[in-house]
Amino acid sequence: MGVLSKKITVLAGDGIGPEVCREALKVLDAVAERFGHEFEYDHQLMGACAIDATGNPLPDATLQACYHADAVLLGAIGDPKYDNDPSAPVRPEQGLLRLRKSLGLFANIRPVTAYDVLLDHSPLRAERIQGTDMLIFRELTGGIYFGQKGRTEDGSAYDHCTYSREEIERIARLAFQAAETRRGHLTLVDKANVLETSRLWREVVQQLAPEYPAVQVDYLFVDNAAMQVILNPKQFDVILTENMFGDIISDEASVIAGSLGLLPSASVGSSVALFEPIHGSYPQAAGKGIANPIATILSVAMLLEHFGLLQEADTVRAAVQKALHDGVLTPELNADQPHTTEQVGSYIAFQVAERLESPLYRENIEVGLSTII
Numbered sequence: 001m002g003v004l005s006k007k008i009t010v011l012a013g014d015g016i017g018p019e020v021c022r023e024a025l026k027v028l029d030a031v032a033e034r035f036g037h038e039f040e041y042d043h044q045l046m047g048a049c050a051i052d053a054t055g056n057p058l059p060d061a062t063l064q065a066c067y068h069a070d071a072v073l074l075g076a077i078g079d080p081k082y083d084n085d086p087s088a089p090v091r092p093e094q095g096l097l098r099l100r101k102s103l104g105l106f107a108n109i110r111p112v113t114a115y116d117v118l119l120d121h122s123p124l125r126a127e128r129i130q131g132t133d134m135l136i137f138r139e140l141t142g143g144i145y146f147g148q149k150g151r152t153e154d155g156s157a158y159d160h161c162t163y164s165r166e167e168i169e170r171i172a173r174l175a176f177q178a179a180e181t182r183r184g185h186l187t188l189v190d191k192a193n194v195l196e197t198s199r200l201w202r203e204v205v206q207q208l209a210p211e212y213p214a215v216q217v218d219y220l221f222v223d224n225a226a227m228q229v230i231l232n233p234k235q236f237d238v239i240l241t242e243n244m245f246g247d248i249i250s251d252e253a254s255v256i257a258g259s260l261g262l263l264p265s266a267s268v269g270s271s272v273a274l275f276e277p278i279h280g281s282y283p284q285a286a287g288k289g290i291a292n293p294i295a296t297i298l299s300v301a302m303l304l305e306h307f308g309l310l311q312e313a314d315t316v317r318a319a320v321q322k323a324l325h326d327g328v329l330t331p332e333l334n335a336d337q338p339h340t341t342e343q344v345g346s347y348i349a350f351q352v353a354e355r356l357e358s359p360l361y362r363e364n365i366e367v368g369l370s371t372i373i
């Protein structure tokens with residue numbers, strides 16, 4: 001792969017979003033420096049910051065910038081002032097959902113890895129989780145998130161869940177294809193004992209299965225799956241599931257990695273792809289320098305892979321491994337010798353750029369990373 005020039009729309013968002021994005025862009029700059037690529041960043045508003053500035057969580061200028069980008073990097077959105085006000089007329093999350101729908105991002109891919117050096121950080125037993133490597137395919141533009149919702153005259157509320165055959169088939173095919181390149185095992189997580197939509201998911205997956213003879217398909221009810229994911233995560237290769245189940249199961253699975261701040265994601269579909277950590281805006285941490293930037297940095301690795309830059313993506317992942325190995329970690333993973341968001345990002349960026357001998361790196365070690373030498 002030659003030298004590339006790419007335009008990336010950056011939606012830093014709210015809370016810790018800007019902090020973790022800053023570190024991820026630092027790492028992307030390091031990739032550009034080492035491999036000669038050019039990445040141009042176009043910063044746009046989305047979420048609570050966009051409501052504050054324009055009254056709209058997804059201003060038209062933001063959406064247009066995303067349409068015209070080669071990829072989108074998102075930090076996180078959300079603010080307690082909306083979370084705590086059930087009657088707020090407009091919410092940051094509406095912007096995110098509209099963005100996903102508008103860009104046709106129907107498949108959200110969330111890898112879950114148990115890192116050897118972090119096994120002791122998980123509350124789960126090391127021998128139970130060691131070697132876990134699963135890929136969750138979460139449907140992202142349908143289901144209960146996007147159905148009719150509202151209140152009735154008697155004061156009740158409703159959220160309708162609908163799935164079409166096409167919506168299921170297009171993500172199921174991606175999940176089957178991923179399983180073919182991995183360990184050949186696909187688990188559909190549903191609630192087919194109760195929900196009609198889940199029965200349609202099973203029907204579609206069963207109909208597609210003969211086209212992928214190398215893939216063994218299993219079916220699990222979501223309540224059982226929630227338990228199996230932490231009891232015996234190694235049994236999973238690719239998990240395929242609908243929107244809301246995928247949201248919940250993936251946050252749960254982050255306990256295997258050791259922190260929600262470690263899990264990246266890629267959202268793909270009909271046009272431009274979007275990359276974001278699976279966590280939210282973690283408002284309690286905003287401005288404190290304690291947010292883990294690794295989920296966003298690993299999202300950048302997925303972005304590079306999407307551009308076909310496999311060596312670059314591997315370089316970023318190797319640098320993350322080095323930070324994990326050296327204990328250059330934010331407080332939730334290294335309470336004894338915590339590093340700041342900025343220090344973790346700089347450490348990874350320096351590894352990527354191979355600037356280890358540069359005066360700047362030494363200076364950085366002296367001022368910021370004294371605990372690692």
Ligand SMILES: NC(=O)c1ccc[n+]([C@@H]2O[C@H](COP(=O)([O-])OP(=O)(O)OC[C@H]3O[C@@H](n4cnc5c(N)ncnc54)[C@H](O)[C@@H]3O)[C@@H](O)[C@H]2O)c1
Nearest residue numbers: 076077078079083260261278279280281282283291292332
């Ligand atoms: N994609 C998104 O932008 C997105 C995703 C989830 C939640 N949200 C929004 O974020 C806001 C806060 O939601 P929440 O508190 O339920 O979820 P959250 O993901 O922001 O935080 C939950 C917990 O996870 C941990 N955590 C999250 N990110 C971390 C990081 N980078 N480093 C270390 N620890 C981290 C913290 O312990 C935190 O208390 C809400 O407004 C919600 O709607 C947005």
Ligand SMILES: CC(C)[C@H](C(=O)O)[C@@H](O)C(=O)O
Nearest residue numbers: 078093096097247278279280
């Ligand atoms: C903020 C919210 C709408 C979002 C979701 O539920 O999809 C978040 O939890 C996520 O996982 O990206």
Ligand SMILES: [Mg+2]
Nearest residue numbers: 247248251278
């Ligand atoms: Mg979520």
